[in-house]
Amino acid sequence: MARVLDVVDIADPADPRLDDFRDLNSIDRRPDLPTGKGLVIAEGVLVVQRMLASRFDPRALLGTDRRLSELADDLAGRDVPYYRVSAEVMAQVVGFHLNRGVLAAASRVPEPTLADLLGGARTIAVLEGVNDHENLGSIFRNGAGLGVDAVVFGAGCADPLYRRAVRVSMGHALLVPYVRSTRWPDDLGLLREHGFRLLAMTPDPRAQTLSAAMDTVRDEPLAVLVGAEGPGLSETTMRASDIRVRIPMSRGTDSLNVATAAALAFYERCRTAP
Template sequence: MAEIVEIADPTDPRLADYRDLRDVQLRKTLEAEHGLFLAEGEKVVRRAIEAGHTPRSFLMAPRWLEGLADVLEPTSAPCYVVAESLAEQVTGFHVHRGALASLERRPLPSVAEVIDGARSVLVLEDIVDHTNVGAIFRSGAALGFDAVLLAPRCADPLYRRSIKVAMGAVFSVPWTRVRDWDDALPGLSRAGFTTVALTLADDAVAIEDAVAGLDRVALVLGSEGHGLSSRWEQAADRRAIIAMRAGIDSLNVGAAAAVACYITARR
């Protein structure tokens, strides 16, 4: 059973993992240095533990102890119990979902491990907004995608905001980062996938046509601002577009991913 520790001092060093959660740059440094990530909310904390992630500690208001008793039972990690006002002082925002957990990061698997046996894969290039990354994971999980690959500069799927928006899908969908950016798409083609880039390129065809009849598909999505790099756009086996009303040339990448996943899942 987790050790229940009541804390009344917001400067207590034991709360270091939870400090200043709105400071993205600080959190990136701290979480990388200590090999940790945070889960927020009862459902997400539960899903992280059920996925086998090892907790470092928990932070919650007293009213959440009973609801998470089964999660706390098998672990020896400390559970810091604080007033909700103190939690807000420490984290920098109102923790309305009541519970947080600090968990150990795992080493990332290889691309080969992640795509082994997969039929539908999402490939993300330089998507830097944590909310978009979380939304894409959630859509991929809901619509039956088997894995996600990220270019080196993509936002961290295990950042708290990504996990929250994904509703824990980052724990159920295998993912990793590609080490060789230049060879990422040709490597997927050699592995038996047809890579389909979402783009406004002149030779792009309707996504329904681009994915029709394919066995293994890798949907490729680019950054929020400029879309795919010219290298990845040209390296893809096919280029596809989501048809839309005249005068509107694109969707938010999270929305585009949801539409593309839906169509691809029904190919």
């Protein structure tokens, strides 16, 4: 017989069954830190739904009765406890008022190999030094909406499974496959061996414009390389790329936010190579 959703009412915020969700803002509970518990946390109905559709299998949910009813269809037949609490108990457990009203916690899963990730992908994003969780989350959201098949992390990137990155990504950090490069920047050579053209985003005025460059690679697998706002891509990575590309900008302005620049590249890729 299939096991089913187990709704458990809890009134005591100190109940140890709620430990997965305790003090989420506390620095030593952050899953991206070595001292953290390593759990992946989804917040809110939409992101929890995406976690349920992802490779991350929730081991527990914590939420109000209202959110339980909103998730009823998604949770039907799932073998997972739903700890049903009041909004007050929830705030005491997580350490702040969480108006999204529901959380799910899942263990991490092994990452694919880079070679596995590249098989079948046509457009990937490659990030270097993107150490801001909001930018990282936005890149996943933009990539999911604009045809990116997978993401590769080079050196210096933040954890895409940190709670804020997952939230800003609207849950797409749980759905878009990614891998952390273990041999950076040498792995760029592996991308090239798999047939990918390496397109490096830069504010350099001598670089090709985005639309001109995308037109030249429309029939080939493409890796869009972006670096952090400010420093941009490292010189080593720039040299390892095939094409340097810029977004034409108005005079007197800086580069765009890294997630916005990436969105423009992904959009232009979709437009030129549908």
